[in-house]
Amino acid sequence: MSSSPSVPRLQLSGISKRYPGCLANDRIDLSIAPGEIHALLGENGAGKSTLMKIIYGVTQPDSGEIRWQGEPLKMRDPAMARSLGVGMVFQHFSLFETLSVAENIALAMGAAAGTPKQLEPKIREVSQRYGMALEPGRLVHSLSIGERQRVEIVRCLMQDIKLLILDEPTSVLTPQEADELFVTLRRLAAEGCSILFISHKLGEVRALCQSATVLRGGKVSGHCIPAECSDLQLARLMVGDAEGLESSYPKAGGGLPRLRVDDLSWHNADPFGCTLSQIRLEVRSGEIVGIAGVAGNGQDELLALLSGETRLPRSERERISLDTQPIADLYPDARRKLGLAFVPAERLGHGAVPDMSLSDNALLTAFQQGLLSKGLIQRGKVRALADEIIQRFAVKTPDADAPARSLSGGNLQKFILGREILQNPKLLVAAHPTWGVDVGAAAAIHRALIALRDAGAAILVISEDLDELFQISDRIGALCSGKLSPLAATAETEAVEVGRWMAGEFAPLPPITSPLAAAAASLS
Amino acid sequence: MDLDLLSNIFYAMVRTGTPLLLVALGELICEKSGVLNLGQEGMMLFGAVIGFIVALSTGNLWLGVLLAMSAGMLLSMLFAAVALGFNANQVATGLALTIFGVGLSTFVGAAWVGKPLAGFEPIAIPLLSEIPLIGRMLFAQDILVYLSFALFGLVAWVLLKSRIGLIIQAVGENPDAASAMGLPVLRVRTLAVLFGGAMAGLAGGYLSLAYTPMWAENMTAGRGWIALALVVFASWRVFRVLLGAYLFGLASIIHLVAQGIGLSIPSNLLAMLPYVATILVLVLLSRDAIKTRLFAPVSLGKPWQPGH
Numbered sequence: 001m002s003s004s005p006s007v008p009r010l011q012l013s014g015i016s017k018r019y020p021g022c023l024a025n026d027r028i029d030l031s032i033a034p035g036e037i038h039a040l041l042g043e044n045g046a047g048k049s050t051l052m053k054i055i056y057g058v059t060q061p062d063s064g065e066i067r068w069q070g071e072p073l074k075m076r077d078p079a080m081a082r083s084l085g086v087g088m089v090f091q092h093f094s095l096f097e098t099l100s101v102a103e104n105i106a107l108a109m110g111a112a113a114g115t116p117k118q119l120e121p122k123i124r125e126v127s128q129r130y131g132m133a134l135e136p137g138r139l140v141h142s143l144s145i146g147e148r149q150r151v152e153i154v155r156c157l158m159q160d161i162k163l164l165i166l167d168e169p170t171s172v173l174t175p176q177e178a179d180e181l182f183v184t185l186r187r188l189a190a191e192g193c194s195i196l197f198i199s200h201k202l203g204e205v206r207a208l209c210q211s212a213t214v215l216r217g218g219k220v221s222g223h224c225i226p227a228e229c230s231d232l233q234l235a236r237l238m239v240g241d242a243e244g245l246e247s248s249y250p251k252a253g254g255g256l257p258r259l260r261v262d263d264l265s266w267h268n269a270d271p272f273g274c275t276l277s278q279i280r281l282e283v284r285s286g287e288i289v290g291i292a293g294v295a296g297n298g299q300d301e302l303l304a305l306l307s308g309e310t311r312l313p314r315s316e317r318e319r320i321s322l323d324t325q326p327i328a329d330l331y332p333d334a335r336r337k338l339g340l341a342f343v344p345a346e347r348l349g350h351g352a353v354p355d356m357s358l359s360d361n362a363l364l365t366a367f368q369q370g371l372l373s374k375g376l377i378q379r380g381k382v383r384a385l386a387d388e389i390i391q392r393f394a395v396k397t398p399d400a401d402a403p404a405r406s407l408s409g410g411n412l413q414k415f416i417l418g419r420e421i422l423q424n425p426k427l428l429v430a431a432h433p434t435w436g437v438d439v440g441a442a443a444a445i446h447r448a449l450i451a452l453r454d455a456g457a458a459i460l461v462i463s464e465d466l467d468e469l470f471q472i473s474d475r476i477g478a479l480c481s482g483k484l485s486p487l488a489a490t491a492e493t494e495a496v497e498v499g500r501w502m503a504g505e506f507a508p509l510p511p512i513t514s515p516l517a518a519a520a521a522s523l524s
Numbered sequence: 525m526d527l528d529l530l531s532n533i534f535y536a537m538v539r540t541g542t543p544l545l546l547v548a549l550g551e552l553i554c555e556k557s558g559v560l561n562l563g564q565e566g567m568m569l570f571g572a573v574i575g576f577i578v579a580l581s582t583g584n585l586w587l588g589v590l591l592a593m594s595a596g597m598l599l600s601m602l603f604a605a606v607a608l609g610f611n612a613n614q615v616a617t618g619l620a621l622t623i624f625g626v627g628l629s630t631f632v633g634a635a636w637v638g639k640p641l642a643g644f645e646p647i648a649i650p651l652l653s654e655i656p657l658i659g660r661m662l663f664a665q666d667i668l669v670y671l672s673f674a675l676f677g678l679v680a681w682v683l684l685k686s687r688i689g690l691i692i693q694a695v696g697e698n699p700d701a702a703s704a705m706g707l708p709v710l711r712v713r714t715l716a717v718l719f720g721g722a723m724a725g726l727a728g729g730y731l732s733l734a735y736t737p738m739w740a741e742n743m744t745a746g747r748g749w750i751a752l753a754l755v756v757f758a759s760w761r762v763f764r765v766l767l768g769a770y771l772f773g774l775a776s777i778i779h780l781v782a783q784g785i786g787l788s789i790p791s792n793l794l795a796m797l798p799y800v801a802t803i804l805v806l807v808l809l810s811r812d813a814i815k816t817r818l819f820a821p822v823s824l825g826k827p828w829q830p831g832h
Contacts, residue, residue, distance in 0.1 A: 077706075078704070078706065079706050090704075094698070094700075094701035094704050094705060095701065096693070096694050096697050096698055096701065096702075097697065097698075097822075098693065098697055098817075098818050098819070098822075099690065099693065099694065099697075103690055106687070106690065107690055107691065107694055107705060107707070108705050111687055115687070116690075139818070141818070269813075271813045271814040271817050272814075272817060
């Protein structure tokens, strides 16, 4: 049934798609041969997801032609794409947590494919053939993120697949899991399946893909063979000008301990949530500590406990302390008064109120910094603060009256981070500071964090982006199933080791010895 | 206690629990698909009055049952149009539907209050109904009770074994993902709401055609509300809905029996017993948080529209 290798499996020519206010895809050409692993590179907002949706039939292009195995056609809807043999693994999984693996797959395949029970042998066979262990009877909620991704992939492989599209598949995996995924993808490609691999991680693309199409601002900025390009060349294609994208900062040693988390355990009442056990952590002034980990391993819970959104009873208030003062029982505003600043993971709705202006959003966390007088808001001062943030952190916005929702992710993040930094915090806790942010803004955010560190603040960064953590943090550890690995100096460890920690391969922590306790011990 | 009394208690327990079981099964399907319809009481009453009027004026009980179901379905169609079609708030729409149904049934049935009707008679199945203790309970009931057994079996099979059940559960858990998969979310939800309406109508019809063959204002006496609580406290599990419905029936009977024996407890307190006992038992059963979470429809009550 396979067509001759000279005919591309999928060929796009001159694909354009306009949304109100932006040209998402501008005359895009793309060609994928049978058995080829092709990378689609680009920053957020470069038009990758629009193009992907067009290929999968979710949206229709305004102009341009799609050829499938040489034949021009109109991709009407995802059902048609699936029937042609196009499979898609989304970044956010579309799985049902309360159903079993087999039931999830049966739902997607239609009634004709058989009942979940009848599908089980085939699921086992496919998952074994491609080295993705899966137990069909297990409920999805009990699976790890990596296993859920396998369900999505196996679901695509259950039918006769000719083109598999993966949207940022490694963003949720440990480095080891990513390597396993690559083995599977290479085997698939060797059998003649074409793969479109969407990513912004250059190292991965170079290791896996035979060719790449780079998008920038909705246009193709270049086709290339990743193995023959340097990171800088690829980054230039993605960003345009690669200036300021320095990839290393000097590491710092840090001074006295600022934040101490001492044997923090917290039971999560949500059965699908994560319970923290015996977290021990110390962040010194003038250092950045990075916490890696795959989402859902206790990051949200730890962040809420640090920010004060979750509080411990008074009897356990010593579990978290800032400059030796116990704070685990304090409300967020009391903690902020003591010098804690917090940048949450979710920008709209948690870090900023979408419908409120930037200056009102500035007031929200900075109101204790002399912006109130006898309980009344000093509008002039608020405005001056907002303007200062916008100017110092190069936030692109018409003015401080623009609602937060009108800003792009990167700009809003710069604003939120700027708001926190200008309050001169002793301790900054930042979650996923550059998630979904373009390369230029990410570099600006990293520089701001480093400057804050060099000014003597203690910084804790929780992120899923291992590259980012290695770039900016001085010490690094990882969360897995609510447990924290030992922390190591970033300069003396490697991604592989942190990857093992992310997978839970670390010994329980030895008892912590603070300088004070050590001094006391030596005296006695 | 002698066997005869026990046998009678069991018999009455099933009879009393049946209307509750019917509404609760309908609401269970409806909630599993992610729609919270608080209009059960209104749909039941409307079903009861229409069924009674039709049966009395045509002399055909089965036609009464049929139109009772249609009446419940008609009101649920109204709910579906407003809450699903126009994406209105489900809680407000359901409450409005109950108020509307209560008023409408009173208005329609004003001339029919207190008229006598020969309702469905018990049909004793030979031999089987002679089994001691449970014979009368299971095999000497009227035909609508037998129908409720069959409907329970059907709903249990659909939810636990069939593809339709998978689809209902998927739509109730994550309508976005279900829609991305090509499942017709709104159509599934509409059909679930209509099924719930038909079951509420049937439950109303059972009250006015078999349980107490007559029409009285507000004759459902809050059973629609109890059914709603039953579904939630049964953690959306079909066997627990059955258990809860019959438990409610049993507690109702015990209060009558206790009065008959002449216990010196105020009858008002005893009348509360069914409500308290049912909810207490189901709350105790639903302590396993993981199991509850597994059966709960996550998107319950949240408006959803296709297209993003």
